[in-house]
Amino acid sequence: MTTRGLCEFCNGKIEQRVIQADFHFKGQVIYIDHVPAWVCAKCGEQYFDAPVYKRLEEIAKRRRLIHKTICFPLAEYESVPA
Numbered sequence: 001m002t003t004r005g006l007c008e009f010c011n012g013k014i015e016q017r018v019i020q021a022d023f024h025f026k027g028q029v030i031y032i033d034h035v036p037a038w039v040c041a042k043c044g045e046q047y048f049d050a051p052v053y054k055r056l057e058e059i060a061k062r063r064r065l066i067h068k069t070i071c072f073p074l075a076e077y078e079s080v081p082a
């Protein structure tokens, strides 16, 4: 559907990837894993195709109903000093 050319911000090359997206939704950032997206190789700007964006919105809306906190620190068990 969409042919991506160059990054709108830095003219970098845009590549299709599966990423962990930080999706900005109503003042919150929601992290969604395994999202097909277009990523600028130079500045890292993320672009989403319209159907993907719509799906992310749906996920974000649902997440807000389930979790009040969607961002949490992740520590490695082994690396915690005794």
Ligand SMILES: [Zn+2]
Pocket: 007, 008, 009, 010, 011, 012, 040, 041, 042, 043, 044, 045
């Ligand atoms: Zn860029």
